[in-house]
Amino acid sequence: MPAVEVSNLSKSFGGVQALRGVSLSLGESEVLGLIGPNGSGKSTLLNVIAGVQKPTSGTVKLGGRAISGMRPDAIVKLGVAKTYQIPKPFASMSVRENVAVAALYGRRLRSVGPALEEADRTLAIVGMGDRSDLAAGSLTAQEKKRLELAKAIATGAKVLLLDEVFAGLSSEELRDSIALFRKMHEELRFSALVVEHVMRAVLNVSEGVVVLEEGRVIAAGSPDQIVHDERVVQAYLGSKGVGT
Amino acid sequence: MKGRTPFTLYGLLAVMAALAAVASFSGVATTVLLVNLLVFAALAYSINFITGMTGYVSFGHVVFMAIGSYSLAVLVSTYSTSPFEGIALGALLGGLFALGIGAVTLRFRGVYFAIASLVLALAGYNLVLQFPQFGPGGELIFYIPFQPLTVFFAIWGIVVAEIVLTFFVNRGKVGLGIRAIKDEEDAAAAAGVNPMKLKLYVYMLSGLFAGAAGAVFAWSTFGVNASSAFDLTFSLQMLAMILIGGMGTSTGPLLGASIVYLLYYELLTYPRLQGGQFLVVGAAVIVIALFVPDGIVGIIRRKYPSLKPVIE
Numbered sequence: 096m097p098a099v100e101v102s103n104l105s106k107s108f109g110g111v112q113a114l115r116g117v118s119l120s121l122g123e124s125e126v127l128g129l130i131g132p133n134g135s136g137k138s139t140l141l142n143v144i145a146g147v148q149k150p151t152s153g154t155v156k157l158g159g160r161a162i163s164g165m166r167p168d169a170i171v172k173l174g175v176a177k178t179y180q181i182p183k184p185f186a187s188m189s190v191r192e193n194v195a196v197a198a199l200y201g202r203r204l205r206s207v208g209p210a211l212e213e214a215d216r217t218l219a220i221v222g223m224g225d226r227s228d229l230a231a232g233s234l235t236a237q238e239k240k241r242l243e244l245a246k247a248i249a250t251g252a253k254v255l256l257l258d259e260v261f262a263g264l265s266s267e268e269l270r271d272s273i274a275l276f277r278k279m280h281e282e283l284r285f286s287a288l289v290v291e292h293v294m295r296a297v298l299n300v301s302e303g304v305v306v307l308e309e310g311r312v313i314a315a316g317s318p319d320q321i322v323h324d325e326r327v328v329q330a331y332l333g334s335k336g337v338g339t
Numbered sequence: 340m341k342g343r344t345p346f347t348l349y350g351l352l353a354v355m356a357a358l359a360a361v362a363s364f365s366g367v368a369t370t371v372l373l374v375n376l377l378v379f380a381a382l383a384y385s386i387n388f389i390t391g392m393t394g395y396v397s398f399g400h401v402v403f404m405a406i407g408s409y410s411l412a413v414l415v416s417t418y419s420t421s422p423f424e425g426i427a428l429g430a431l432l433g434g435l436f437a438l439g440i441g442a443v444t445l446r447f448r449g450v451y452f453a454i455a456s457l458v459l460a461l462a463g464y465n466l467v468l469q470f471p472q473f474g475p476g477g478e479l480i481f482y483i484p485f486q487p488l489t490v491f492f493a494i495w496g497i498v499v500a501e502i503v504l505t506f507f508v509n510r511g512k513v514g515l516g517i518r519a520i521k522d523e524e525d526a527a528a529a530a531g532v533n534p535m536k537l538k539l540y541v542y543m544l545s546g547l548f549a550g551a552a553g554a555v556f557a558w559s560t561f562g563v564n565a566s567s568a569f570d571l572t573f574s575l576q577m578l579a580m581i582l583i584g585g586m587g588t589s590t591g592p593l594l595g596a597s598i599v600y601l602l603y604y605e606l607l608t609y610p611r612l613q614g615g616q617f618l619v620v621g622a623a624v625i626v627i628a629l630f631v632p633d634g635i636v637g638i639i640r641r642k643y644p645s646l647k648p649v650i651e
Contacts, residue, residue, distance in 0.1 A: 145529070171531035179529070185522035196519045199512055200531035207515055250531055 104153035128301035176252035186232030201250025381552035383592035399460030407553025433550020477565025585636025
């Protein structure tokens, strides 16, 4: 059974159709890249799966159980966590406390002590152990992105919805982040839906790629198939070509 | 967090013990002053649960105080019960109304919640005037023996309960979730926090204690009347107290309540200064809001980092 099964999902905002009957399935421990031009519905799709927005029609199933329409915090507790494209740290709290909130509530722990221990473990995994006592508001943009990832993992989620965690990094930072992601995936074996503009990241971390355009899936396949797909090259990569 | 010595709690309880000793062994005038001071402190801790902890500004918080005042006044004047039953009813109704009102208004964010709570206070005032049960013109007066020390220990017990609860809520699971909500409500939900549930919980505590404090206030003044029970000045004073003392902290409300109370009612009471208190407290609030958002507790923590574990 796939970890997440999205069937015929539609979402409209007033007259704007952001998603038009999207279907896809994400296997256990699979990493699926989600690409498409701006406004193609990638972030909306993540938001609907995470419960931040309610679908107009269609269903999302998690391990066979329908979760569409549930509250975001309830969906997190069932094991689906989303990162924000623009990081939203709890600015007045330390990095450690930020992650502890996710562990405490995402994993339904009883008290703060074990949550802080879980936060320390998670921060070590994402390589932020030395940052744990800093105020989250004082982190650099890259560190805030990594903190988003740490919070998502700390919830104990088996399914991660990652919204542009690789964006805005220098070439070197990107290489490190990709290596880190692969290491984490080997260790934790989560499934992930990765929205990404940075093609190098998508091609390096995903086993499969789904391409959205104007709220529709226009292609799906292995990274290799996708970069050679005529429609994708036209619709999305355009004259820019591969490798940006 | 876990296993830290609760210095703050010990310190605050020591101060409360000292106040109890002073009230017990000094004259009536001092006891009455301390009753008034602790009514303010009880209100400050009450609004601290919602506004201090979550950042949701309860502008019409006086409505819960009024619910408590009328609960006691109606029970004592009409049904001749003991004031303690009035306090119990005031707390119960305060908590229940907070749950009912909050279920709707806590869905609004920021200024919308503040305005909704203000509208409720205005509505409450007009509603009370419509019912003869609340007396002509919303005024109820009762004649019971003057027992300042009994009143003192009633409000003292309420404040002690509030201090202990504030302290443990802040340190525990709920406190961490609430702080996350205050910083970034959507991100808190994305971390698994159910914001509505936690906000309702602290709002309920807030309404409950404001009800209890309002009941004691009616007891100490032998009655209630609509224009003072719903006086928005109280709401503003409550906000000023936690702003000056330190929003969301365990120490701030007692500190802020003492300062605001003494400024308003003891120090700045010369006839020539009529209204001058508003200016002084208003100026203090503006300065603090601009420069030290966490109030006096924040100043102390920043100047003396070593005192951090002592003052929460």
